[in-house]
Amino acid sequence: MVKKLLFSEKSLRGTISVPGDKSISHRAVMFGSLAKGKTMITNFLAGEDCLSTIEAFETMGVKITRNNQTVIVESEGIEGLKEPLVPINLGNSGTTARLLMGILSALPFHSTLYGDASLTKRPMDRITIPLKEMGAMIDGRENGKYLPIAIRGSKLQPIHYHTPMKSAQVKSGVLLAGLLTDGKTIVEEDTKTRDHTENMLKAFGADLTVEGNRVIINGNIPLSSCDIEVPGDISSAAFFLVAAAITPGSEVKIENVGLNPTRTGIIDVLKLMGVAITLEEKRTVGGEPIGDITVQSSNPKAATIEGEIIPRIIDEIPIIALLASQADGTTVIRDAEELRYKETDRIESVVTTLRALGANIEPTNDGMIIEGNANLTGAKTNSYGDHRIGMMIAIASLLTEDTVELHDDKCIAVSYPTFFDDLNKLLQ
Ligand SMILES: O=C(O)C1=C[C@@H](OP(=O)(O)O)[C@@H](O)[C@H](O)C1
Ligand SMILES: C=C(OP(=O)(O)O)C(=O)O
Numbered sequence: 001m002v003k004k005l006l007f008s009e010k011s012l013r014g015t016i017s018v019p020g021d022k023s024i025s026h027r028a029v030m031f032g033s034l035a036k037g038k039t040m041i042t043n044f045l046a047g048e049d050c051l052s053t054i055e056a057f058e059t060m061g062v063k064i065t066r067n068n069q070t071v072i073v074e075s076e077g078i079e080g081l082k083e084p085l086v087p088i089n090l091g092n093s094g095t096t097a098r099l100l101m102g103i104l105s106a107l108p109f110h111s112t113l114y115g116d117a118s119l120t121k122r123p124m125d126r127i128t129i130p131l132k133e134m135g136a137m138i139d140g141r142e143n144g145k146y147l148p149i150a151i152r153g154s155k156l157q158p159i160h161y162h163t164p165m166k167s168a169q170v171k172s173g174v175l176l177a178g179l180l181t182d183g184k185t186i187v188e189e190d191t192k193t194r195d196h197t198e199n200m201l202k203a204f205g206a207d208l209t210v211e212g213n214r215v216i217i218n219g220n221i222p223l224s225s226c227d228i229e230v231p232g233d234i235s236s237a238a239f240f241l242v243a244a245a246i247t248p249g250s251e252v253k254i255e256n257v258g259l260n261p262t263r264t265g266i267i268d269v270l271k272l273m274g275v276a277i278t279l280e281e282k283r284t285v286g287g288e289p290i291g292d293i294t295v296q297s298s299n300p301k302a303a304t305i306e307g308e309i310i311p312r313i314i315d316e317i318p319i320i321a322l323l324a325s326q327a328d329g330t331t332v333i334r335d336a337e338e339l340r341y342k343e344t345d346r347i348e349s350v351v352t353t354l355r356a357l358g359a360n361i362e363p364t365n366d367g368m369i370i371e372g373n374a375n376l377t378g379a380k381t382n383s384y385g386d387h388r389i390g391m392m393i394a395i396a397s398l399l400t401e402d403t404v405e406l407h408d409d410k411c412i413a414v415s416y417p418t419f420f421d422d423l424n425k426l427l428q
Contacts, residue, residue, distance in 0.1 A: 003409040005397035011249035012426040020045040020230035028228040033057040036077030037225030049093035059084040083109035090115040098127045102173030105136035106180035107153040114148040127173040158183035168193035181219040193311040194262040199287035231258030238316040244295040245275040259289040265312030273300040302329030318392040324370035325359040333367035343386040378402025387414040
Protein backbone atom coordinates (compact mmCIF):
# COMPACT_ATOMS: atom_id res chain seq x y z
CA MET A 1 0.00 0.00 0.00
CA VAL A 2 1.23 3.48 -0.90
CA LYS A 3 -0.10 6.52 0.93
CA LYS A 4 0.31 9.95 -0.62
CA LEU A 5 0.97 12.53 2.06
CA LEU A 6 0.35 16.17 1.20
CA PHE A 7 -0.14 18.16 4.38
CA SER A 8 2.05 21.16 3.57
CA GLU A 9 1.62 24.66 5.03
CA LYS A 10 -0.67 23.48 7.74
CA SER A 11 -0.25 23.98 11.44
CA LEU A 12 -1.31 21.65 14.20
CA ARG A 13 -3.73 22.98 16.79
CA GLY A 14 -5.96 21.42 19.40
CA THR A 15 -6.16 18.88 22.20
CA ILE A 16 -6.05 15.11 21.82
CA SER A 17 -5.41 12.02 23.90
CA VAL A 18 -3.17 9.35 22.42
CA PRO A 19 -3.90 5.60 22.78
CA GLY A 20 -2.75 3.61 25.80
CA ASP A 21 0.87 2.82 26.52
CA LYS A 22 2.14 -0.22 24.62
CA SER A 23 4.59 -1.43 27.30
CA ILE A 24 1.96 -1.18 30.04
CA SER A 25 -0.80 -2.78 27.92
CA HIS A 26 1.40 -5.85 27.23
CA ARG A 27 2.28 -6.26 30.88
CA ALA A 28 -1.32 -5.84 32.07
CA VAL A 29 -2.43 -8.78 29.90
CA MET A 30 0.56 -10.92 30.89
CA PHE A 31 0.35 -10.31 34.64
CA GLY A 32 -3.45 -10.54 34.58
CA SER A 33 -3.05 -13.97 32.97
CA LEU A 34 -0.58 -15.08 35.66
CA ALA A 35 -2.86 -13.85 38.48
CA LYS A 36 -5.83 -15.78 39.77
CA GLY A 37 -9.05 -13.82 39.32
CA LYS A 38 -10.39 -11.08 37.10
CA THR A 39 -8.26 -8.17 35.89
CA MET A 40 -9.95 -5.24 34.16
CA ILE A 41 -7.71 -3.16 31.89
CA THR A 42 -8.97 0.22 30.73
CA ASN A 43 -7.50 2.40 27.96
CA PHE A 44 -5.77 -0.73 26.63
CA LEU A 45 -3.80 -0.17 23.40
CA ALA A 46 -5.61 -2.16 20.72
CA GLY A 47 -2.50 -2.07 18.52
CA GLU A 48 -1.33 -5.17 16.71
CA ASP A 49 1.55 -5.83 19.12
CA CYS A 50 -0.67 -5.92 22.19
CA LEU A 51 -3.25 -8.01 20.33
CA SER A 52 -0.44 -10.55 19.78
CA THR A 53 0.01 -10.71 23.55
CA ILE A 54 -3.73 -11.30 24.06
CA GLU A 55 -3.69 -14.06 21.43
CA ALA A 56 -0.71 -15.76 23.08
CA PHE A 57 -2.49 -16.09 26.42
CA GLU A 58 -5.78 -17.09 24.79
CA THR A 59 -3.83 -19.93 23.14
CA MET A 60 -2.89 -21.01 26.68
CA GLY A 61 -6.53 -21.11 27.75
CA VAL A 62 -6.91 -17.73 29.47
CA LYS A 63 -10.32 -16.13 28.97
CA ILE A 64 -9.81 -12.64 27.58
CA THR A 65 -12.63 -10.42 26.37
CA ARG A 66 -12.12 -7.07 24.71
CA ASN A 67 -14.57 -4.30 24.05
CA ASN A 68 -12.61 -1.58 22.26
CA GLN A 69 -10.14 -0.29 24.84
CA THR A 70 -11.46 -2.31 27.78
CA VAL A 71 -10.05 -5.78 28.31
CA ILE A 72 -11.10 -8.31 30.93
CA VAL A 73 -8.67 -11.12 31.73
CA GLU A 74 -10.07 -14.04 33.71
CA SER A 75 -7.49 -16.56 34.81
CA GLU A 76 -7.08 -19.51 37.14
CA GLY A 77 -3.53 -18.28 37.79
CA ILE A 78 -0.36 -19.99 36.58
CA GLU A 79 -1.68 -23.47 37.37
CA GLY A 80 -4.51 -22.77 34.94
CA LEU A 81 -2.25 -22.03 31.96
CA LYS A 82 -2.42 -24.85 29.42
CA GLU A 83 0.05 -26.15 26.89
CA PRO A 84 -0.56 -24.31 23.61
CA LEU A 85 -1.65 -26.80 20.95
CA VAL A 86 -0.46 -24.58 18.11
CA PRO A 87 2.64 -22.42 17.64
CA ILE A 88 2.23 -18.93 19.10
CA ASN A 89 2.44 -16.08 16.59
CA LEU A 90 4.16 -13.04 18.13
CA GLY A 91 3.69 -10.92 15.00
CA ASN A 92 6.01 -7.90 15.07
CA SER A 93 6.34 -7.64 18.85
CA GLY A 94 9.77 -7.87 20.50
CA THR A 95 8.25 -7.14 23.91
CA THR A 96 5.85 -10.07 23.67
CA ALA A 97 8.68 -12.36 22.57
CA ARG A 98 11.24 -11.53 25.27
CA LEU A 99 8.81 -11.32 28.22
CA LEU A 100 6.85 -14.41 27.19
CA MET A 101 10.03 -16.49 26.94
CA GLY A 102 10.73 -15.72 30.61
CA ILE A 103 7.28 -17.01 31.54
CA LEU A 104 7.16 -20.05 29.26
CA SER A 105 10.61 -21.29 30.30
CA ALA A 106 9.27 -21.86 33.84
CA LEU A 107 5.89 -23.40 32.99
CA PRO A 108 5.47 -27.20 32.87
CA PHE A 109 4.75 -27.59 29.17
CA HIS A 110 6.12 -27.31 25.65
CA SER A 111 5.59 -24.25 23.45
CA THR A 112 6.75 -22.92 20.09
CA LEU A 113 7.05 -19.25 19.18
CA TYR A 114 7.39 -17.53 15.83
CA GLY A 115 6.98 -14.04 14.45
CA ASP A 116 6.89 -11.95 11.29
CA ALA A 117 9.86 -11.34 8.97
CA SER A 118 11.17 -8.47 11.10
CA LEU A 119 10.91 -10.27 14.46
CA THR A 120 12.52 -13.37 12.95
CA LYS A 121 15.66 -11.28 12.34
CA ARG A 122 15.82 -9.73 15.81
CA PRO A 123 18.19 -11.18 18.43
CA MET A 124 16.57 -13.41 21.02
CA ASP A 125 19.83 -14.70 22.57
CA ARG A 126 19.83 -11.63 24.82
CA ILE A 127 16.99 -13.35 26.70
CA THR A 128 17.65 -17.04 25.96
CA ILE A 129 21.23 -16.77 27.39
CA PRO A 130 20.18 -15.74 30.93
CA LEU A 131 17.18 -18.07 30.85
CA LYS A 132 19.43 -21.00 29.89
CA GLU A 133 21.69 -20.00 32.82
CA MET A 134 18.61 -20.46 35.00
CA GLY A 135 18.19 -23.96 33.54
CA ALA A 136 15.72 -23.24 30.73
CA MET A 137 15.45 -25.70 27.86
CA ILE A 138 15.22 -23.54 24.76
CA ASP A 139 16.12 -24.25 21.18
CA GLY A 140 15.78 -22.19 18.04
CA ARG A 141 17.65 -21.14 14.96
CA GLU A 142 21.37 -20.66 15.67
CA ASN A 143 21.13 -22.28 19.11
CA GLY A 144 18.23 -20.13 20.26
CA LYS A 145 19.42 -16.81 18.83
CA TYR A 146 16.49 -16.39 16.45
CA LEU A 147 12.82 -17.34 16.15
CA PRO A 148 11.20 -19.78 15.63
CA ILE A 149 12.02 -20.97 19.13
CA ALA A 150 10.77 -24.02 21.03
CA ILE A 151 10.68 -24.12 24.81
CA ARG A 152 10.36 -27.19 27.02
CA GLY A 153 9.26 -25.57 30.30
CA SER A 154 11.10 -26.74 33.42
CA LYS A 155 11.90 -25.89 37.02
CA LEU A 156 14.37 -23.00 36.97
CA GLN A 157 17.02 -21.81 39.41
CA PRO A 158 17.11 -18.19 40.57
CA ILE A 159 19.84 -16.01 39.08
CA HIS A 160 21.85 -12.88 39.83
CA TYR A 161 22.07 -11.29 36.40
CA HIS A 162 23.78 -8.12 35.22
CA THR A 163 22.21 -7.18 31.89
CA PRO A 164 24.94 -6.58 29.29
CA MET A 165 22.70 -4.31 27.16
CA LYS A 166 20.29 -1.51 28.04
CA SER A 167 17.06 -3.46 27.69
CA ALA A 168 13.88 -3.42 29.75
CA GLN A 169 12.70 -6.47 27.81
CA VAL A 170 15.67 -8.53 29.01
CA LYS A 171 15.31 -7.23 32.58
CA SER A 172 11.59 -8.05 32.51
CA GLY A 173 11.97 -11.51 30.95
CA VAL A 174 14.47 -12.54 33.65
CA LEU A 175 12.30 -11.06 36.43
CA LEU A 176 9.27 -13.00 35.16
CA ALA A 177 11.26 -16.23 35.10
CA GLY A 178 12.40 -15.34 38.65
CA LEU A 179 8.78 -14.77 39.69
CA LEU A 180 8.03 -18.40 38.78
CA THR A 181 11.15 -19.84 40.50
CA ASP A 182 11.87 -20.68 44.17
CA GLY A 183 14.30 -18.21 45.72
CA LYS A 184 15.63 -14.73 45.09
CA THR A 185 16.41 -13.46 41.58
CA ILE A 186 18.36 -10.23 41.20
CA VAL A 187 18.64 -8.23 37.97
CA GLU A 188 21.08 -5.34 37.79
CA GLU A 189 21.59 -2.84 34.99
CA ASP A 190 24.18 -0.14 34.38
CA THR A 191 21.66 2.36 33.10
CA LYS A 192 18.08 2.33 34.30
CA THR A 193 15.55 1.25 31.70
CA ARG A 194 11.75 1.55 31.82
CA ASP A 195 10.41 0.12 35.09
CA HIS A 196 6.79 -0.75 34.27
CA THR A 197 7.41 -4.43 35.09
CA GLU A 198 8.61 -3.51 38.58
CA ASN A 199 5.70 -1.12 39.23
CA MET A 200 3.03 -3.45 37.94
CA LEU A 201 4.37 -6.66 39.52
CA LYS A 202 4.23 -4.87 42.89
CA ALA A 203 0.63 -3.81 42.19
CA PHE A 204 -0.19 -7.50 41.50
CA GLY A 205 1.30 -8.48 44.89
CA ALA A 206 4.77 -9.75 43.91
CA ASP A 207 7.53 -9.58 46.53
CA LEU A 208 9.79 -7.20 44.60
CA THR A 209 12.12 -4.45 45.75
CA VAL A 210 14.12 -1.90 43.79
CA GLU A 211 17.45 -0.60 45.12
CA GLY A 212 18.86 1.87 42.61
CA ASN A 213 19.54 -0.05 39.37
CA ARG A 214 19.07 -3.46 41.07
CA VAL A 215 15.73 -5.28 41.20
CA ILE A 216 15.17 -8.16 43.62
CA ILE A 217 12.26 -10.55 43.30
CA ASN A 218 11.36 -13.42 45.63
CA GLY A 219 9.78 -16.11 43.50
CA ASN A 220 6.85 -18.43 43.86
CA ILE A 221 4.54 -15.91 45.45
CA PRO A 222 1.19 -16.04 43.61
CA LEU A 223 -0.05 -12.85 41.98
CA SER A 224 -3.51 -11.52 42.76
CA SER A 225 -5.56 -9.81 40.09
CA CYS A 226 -5.52 -6.02 39.95
CA ASP A 227 -7.32 -3.52 37.73
CA ILE A 228 -5.06 -1.45 35.48
CA GLU A 229 -5.75 1.94 33.94
CA VAL A 230 -3.28 2.40 31.10
CA PRO A 231 -1.89 5.94 30.67
CA GLY A 232 -1.54 7.45 27.18
CA ASP A 233 1.67 6.37 25.43
CA ILE A 234 4.36 9.07 25.55
CA SER A 235 6.13 7.29 22.67
CA SER A 236 3.03 7.91 20.51
CA ALA A 237 2.57 11.45 21.87
CA ALA A 238 6.18 12.21 20.85
CA PHE A 239 5.22 12.38 17.16
CA PHE A 240 2.76 15.21 17.76
CA LEU A 241 4.96 16.98 20.31
CA VAL A 242 7.72 17.20 17.70
CA ALA A 243 5.23 18.00 14.91
CA ALA A 244 3.91 20.98 16.90
CA ALA A 245 7.44 22.15 17.68
CA ILE A 246 8.53 22.26 14.01
CA THR A 247 5.41 23.47 12.19
CA PRO A 248 4.84 27.25 12.43
CA GLY A 249 1.72 28.49 14.19
CA SER A 250 1.13 25.26 16.13
CA GLU A 251 -0.01 24.53 19.66
CA VAL A 252 -0.91 20.99 20.69
CA LYS A 253 -2.02 19.69 24.06
CA ILE A 254 -1.91 15.94 24.73
CA GLU A 255 -3.94 14.82 27.70
CA ASN A 256 -3.45 11.91 30.12
CA VAL A 257 0.00 10.90 28.97
CA GLY A 258 2.13 8.53 31.08
CA LEU A 259 4.94 10.54 32.72
CA ASN A 260 6.96 7.73 34.27
CA PRO A 261 10.47 9.24 34.66
CA THR A 262 12.02 6.23 32.85
CA ARG A 263 10.03 7.28 29.77
CA THR A 264 10.07 11.10 29.78
CA GLY A 265 13.40 11.64 28.04
CA ILE A 266 11.55 13.20 25.08
CA ILE A 267 10.39 16.03 27.37
CA ASP A 268 13.99 16.59 28.50
CA VAL A 269 15.20 16.59 24.89
CA LEU A 270 12.52 19.07 23.79
CA LYS A 271 13.49 21.37 26.69
CA LEU A 272 17.21 20.96 25.95
CA MET A 273 16.58 21.93 22.33
CA GLY A 274 14.68 25.05 23.39
CA VAL A 275 11.15 23.93 22.49
CA ALA A 276 8.29 25.67 24.34
CA ILE A 277 6.76 22.86 26.39
CA THR A 278 4.64 22.82 29.53
CA LEU A 279 3.68 19.92 31.75
CA GLU A 280 0.85 19.46 34.18
CA GLU A 281 1.09 16.35 36.36
CA LYS A 282 -2.33 15.27 37.47
CA ARG A 283 -2.40 11.93 39.27
CA THR A 284 -0.67 8.59 39.74
CA VAL A 285 -2.29 5.25 38.88
CA GLY A 286 -0.60 1.93 39.70
CA GLY A 287 2.67 3.74 40.37
CA GLU A 288 2.56 5.49 36.99
CA PRO A 289 2.24 9.33 36.93
CA ILE A 290 -0.14 10.80 34.35
CA GLY A 291 -0.41 14.38 33.07
CA ASP A 292 -0.96 16.76 30.17
CA ILE A 293 1.77 18.05 27.85
CA THR A 294 1.52 21.19 25.72
CA VAL A 295 3.97 22.17 22.97
CA GLN A 296 4.06 25.33 20.87
CA SER A 297 5.96 25.86 17.65
CA SER A 298 9.50 26.91 18.39
CA ASN A 299 12.91 27.50 16.86
CA PRO A 300 14.74 24.42 18.11
CA LYS A 301 18.49 24.40 18.57
CA ALA A 302 20.86 21.45 18.18
CA ALA A 303 22.01 19.32 21.10
CA THR A 304 24.29 16.43 22.00
CA ILE A 305 22.17 13.53 23.20
CA GLU A 306 24.00 10.68 24.93
CA GLY A 307 24.39 8.62 28.10
CA GLU A 308 21.69 7.78 30.62
CA ILE A 309 18.95 9.55 28.66
CA ILE A 310 19.19 7.08 25.74
CA PRO A 311 17.01 4.26 27.19
CA ARG A 312 14.51 6.97 28.21
CA ILE A 313 14.11 8.02 24.53
CA ILE A 314 14.99 4.81 22.72
CA ASP A 315 11.74 4.60 20.71
CA GLU A 316 11.60 8.36 20.17
CA ILE A 317 14.97 8.69 18.41
CA PRO A 318 13.50 8.52 14.86
CA ILE A 319 11.24 11.51 15.55
CA ILE A 320 14.02 13.30 17.49
CA ALA A 321 16.21 12.92 14.38
CA LEU A 322 13.53 14.73 12.36
CA LEU A 323 13.41 17.47 15.01
CA ALA A 324 17.21 17.77 14.81
CA SER A 325 17.02 18.21 11.02
CA GLN A 326 15.01 21.39 11.70
CA ALA A 327 17.17 22.72 14.54
CA ASP A 328 19.86 25.37 14.44
CA GLY A 329 23.24 23.61 14.41
CA THR A 330 24.50 20.02 14.40
CA THR A 331 22.91 17.42 16.66
CA VAL A 332 24.88 14.37 17.74
CA ILE A 333 23.20 11.22 19.09
CA ARG A 334 25.51 8.68 20.77
CA ASP A 335 25.28 5.51 22.91
CA ALA A 336 22.22 4.35 20.99
CA GLU A 337 23.54 1.08 19.47
CA GLU A 338 20.34 -0.60 20.69
CA LEU A 339 18.61 1.11 17.74
CA ARG A 340 20.19 -1.54 15.52
CA TYR A 341 18.00 -4.28 17.10
CA LYS A 342 14.56 -2.74 16.66
CA GLU A 343 11.89 -3.49 14.02
CA THR A 344 14.47 -2.19 11.55
CA ASP A 345 18.06 -1.15 12.15
CA ARG A 346 16.83 2.32 13.09
CA ILE A 347 20.22 3.96 12.56
CA GLU A 348 20.14 2.83 8.92
CA SER A 349 16.42 3.34 8.33
CA VAL A 350 16.32 6.84 9.87
CA VAL A 351 19.41 7.95 7.94
CA THR A 352 18.21 6.52 4.60
CA THR A 353 14.75 8.03 5.01
CA LEU A 354 15.75 11.50 6.17
CA ARG A 355 18.38 11.67 3.43
CA ALA A 356 15.77 10.80 0.81
CA LEU A 357 13.67 13.66 2.19
CA GLY A 358 16.59 16.09 1.81
CA ALA A 359 18.24 16.11 5.24
CA ASN A 360 21.98 16.00 5.80
CA ILE A 361 22.56 13.12 8.21
CA GLU A 362 25.40 10.65 8.81
CA PRO A 363 25.21 7.32 10.60
CA THR A 364 27.74 6.38 13.27
CA ASN A 365 28.22 3.00 14.98
CA ASP A 366 26.05 3.99 17.92
CA GLY A 367 23.95 6.88 16.66
CA MET A 368 23.90 9.66 14.09
CA ILE A 369 25.03 13.20 13.30
CA ILE A 370 22.30 15.47 11.95
CA GLU A 371 22.76 18.89 10.34
CA GLY A 372 19.93 21.28 11.11
CA ASN A 373 17.90 23.76 9.06
CA ALA A 374 17.22 21.22 6.29
CA ASN A 375 14.73 22.08 3.58
CA LEU A 376 12.79 18.87 3.19
CA THR A 377 11.43 17.84 -0.20
CA GLY A 378 9.03 15.26 -1.58
CA ALA A 379 10.28 11.70 -2.02
CA LYS A 380 9.24 8.12 -2.45
CA THR A 381 9.79 6.65 0.99
CA ASN A 382 9.28 3.32 2.69
CA SER A 383 8.57 2.54 6.32
CA TYR A 384 10.37 -0.79 5.80
CA GLY A 385 7.54 -2.22 7.90
CA ASP A 386 8.64 -0.18 10.94
CA HIS A 387 5.76 1.72 12.56
CA ARG A 388 7.96 4.43 14.05
CA ILE A 389 9.65 5.10 10.71
CA GLY A 390 6.20 5.31 9.06
CA MET A 391 5.01 7.92 11.58
CA MET A 392 8.24 9.90 11.31
CA ILE A 393 7.73 10.11 7.54
CA ALA A 394 4.14 11.32 7.96
CA ILE A 395 5.29 14.12 10.29
CA ALA A 396 8.18 15.00 7.93
CA SER A 397 5.65 15.44 5.11
CA LEU A 398 4.19 18.44 7.03
CA LEU A 399 7.39 20.31 6.19
CA THR A 400 7.31 20.14 2.41
CA GLU A 401 4.92 21.34 -0.26
CA ASP A 402 5.81 18.32 -2.37
CA THR A 403 4.12 14.97 -2.18
CA VAL A 404 5.72 12.36 0.04
CA GLU A 405 4.88 8.80 -0.95
CA LEU A 406 4.84 6.42 1.98
CA HIS A 407 5.06 2.76 1.05
CA ASP A 408 3.71 0.43 3.73
CA ASP A 409 1.81 2.72 6.08
CA LYS A 410 -0.18 -0.23 7.45
CA CYS A 411 2.53 -1.12 9.97
CA ILE A 412 1.63 2.03 11.93
CA ALA A 413 -1.22 -0.04 13.44
CA VAL A 414 1.43 -1.95 15.43
CA SER A 415 1.50 0.83 18.03
CA TYR A 416 -0.88 3.59 16.89
CA PRO A 417 -3.88 2.38 14.84
CA THR A 418 -5.59 5.81 14.98
CA PHE A 419 -2.49 7.84 14.09
CA PHE A 420 -3.87 9.40 10.88
CA ASP A 421 -7.24 10.18 12.55
CA ASP A 422 -5.44 12.09 15.31
CA LEU A 423 -3.16 13.83 12.81
CA ASN A 424 -6.20 14.93 10.79
CA LYS A 425 -7.94 16.19 13.96
CA LEU A 426 -4.98 18.47 14.70
CA LEU A 427 -4.33 19.77 11.17
CA GLN A 428 -5.67 23.31 10.62
O1 LIG B 1 9.99 -3.34 27.74
C1 LIG B 1 9.33 -2.75 26.85
O2 LIG B 1 8.09 -2.66 26.88
C2 LIG B 1 10.08 -2.11 25.75
C3 LIG B 1 11.44 -1.93 25.86
C4 LIG B 1 12.27 -1.34 24.79
O3 LIG B 1 12.96 -2.39 24.13
P1 LIG B 1 14.36 -2.96 24.67
O4 LIG B 1 14.17 -3.64 25.95
O5 LIG B 1 14.81 -3.92 23.59
O6 LIG B 1 15.26 -1.76 24.78
C5 LIG B 1 11.44 -0.58 23.77
O7 LIG B 1 12.23 -0.29 22.63
C6 LIG B 1 10.20 -1.33 23.36
O8 LIG B 1 9.42 -0.57 22.48
C7 LIG B 1 9.33 -1.66 24.56
C1 LIG C 1 10.98 -1.45 19.59
C2 LIG C 1 9.65 -1.43 19.70
O1 LIG C 1 8.86 -2.48 20.10
P1 LIG C 1 9.17 -4.04 20.30
O2 LIG C 1 10.61 -4.19 20.71
O3 LIG C 1 8.20 -4.51 21.35
O4 LIG C 1 8.87 -4.71 18.97
C3 LIG C 1 8.91 -0.16 19.42
O5 LIG C 1 7.71 -0.13 19.70
O6 LIG C 1 9.48 0.82 18.92
